[in-house]
Amino acid sequence: MTEPKTTNRSDALRSAHVVAKDLHAAGAIDKATMRRFDVSCLTPVEDLRPEAIRAIRETAQMSQAIFAMALNVTTALVSKWERGEKKPGGPSLKLLALASRKGIDAIL
Amino acid sequence: MTEPKTTNRSDALRSAHVVAKDLHAAGAIDKATMRRFDVSCLTPVEDLRPEAIRAIRETAQMSQAIFAMALNVTTALVSKWERGEKKPGGPSLKLLALASRKGIDAIL
DNA sequence: AAAAAGTATGGTACTTTGTGCCATGGATCA
DNA sequence: TGATCCATGGCACAAAGTACCATACTTTTT
Incomplete structure (x- = not known):
């Protein structure tokens, strides 16, 4: 098993991703709602040669x-x-x- | 030996620190001089409880x-x-x- | 009310990153 | 010719980080 499983990461990823629409519906992202935010805000991390x-x-x-x-x-x-x-x-x-x-x- | 020696880090630290005056003398820090810069530019990293x-x-x-x-x-x-x-x-x-x-x- | 999902803890076993240390060689500069 | 910066190399080792699973409390959803 060379490639690491992504169980934990994708758990969080999935749960965080689904709230993107909520943010959109709310109009602005206030502090309270900031607890949940879209993963697309994160700088993508890829493997580097x-x-x-x-x-x-x-x-x-x-x-x-x-x-x-x-x-x-x-x-x-x-x-x-x-x-x-x-x-x-x-x-x-x-x-x-x-x-x-x-x-x-x-x-x- | 619980506390890690800082040999490598301080090697670099020392060498980087001495050029602070060079930057000052040069007036501005142009791209070429950027290879050497003062360590004080770095965000201090301390242990966190x-x-x-x-x-x-x-x-x-x-x-x-x-x-x-x-x-x-x-x-x-x-x-x-x-x-x-x-x-x-x-x-x-x-x-x-x-x-x-x-x-x-x-x-x- | 019940189901479902989010949140955090706990533990175990395991991989391998990251560290420390020291030696080497090339390049640059006083 | 020293001295200093630069990068490589290797070896041993602690411990950081991962994976996986179970549990329990709280919040949201239907």
Whole structure:
């Protein structure tokens, strides 16, 4: 079972997705209703190839050491990501996705 | 050795810190100089107590399930964080720090 | 009122990310 | 020629994070 099951994630995803219409009907999204919001608001997180990770870092014009500090990981790990020795996990992928989609400033 | 050594991190920290004066001397921080930047630009990441994590989530008015999706982790993990059964690691702490300091929108 | 769904906890077992440490080599600059 | 930044590499290891299941309380829905 190489591919992780998405039981927990899709549980939440499903429950959150169905309320999109509610938000639409309400007109505006007030604080109280904000407890439920559409998943489409979230920055999409996809798997990243080693080159893609390096591309994000080089676009930001950062060394591995500085980039690692921005993500709060070690430089050794960034090196391993870029060489495919290790693959970034859940929270790391989210950080990388933010940097990729919204720019490095989003995570500084 | 419960407390992690900070060898790698401080290596980078030291090297990055000394160039603060260079930036100051240059007047403005152009793209080329951006390879080196001061660490003070980074959102400070500190350890978070379980209650602090829950506070961040409740301020965002999110269920554990939705909050977990925003961080790209499982709901079970968020529950464990808030009960002190597990402690968020490097990348997770960064995400939580961003949410805490800049607001939940910063990581959506 | 009952059914259904959302919310949170609890535990167990397991994978592998991420860390620490140290050594190496190339590039750049005083 | 030192010194410093940069990136790679490997090895051992703790623990973060995952998957899965059961339970129970609360809210919403029909």
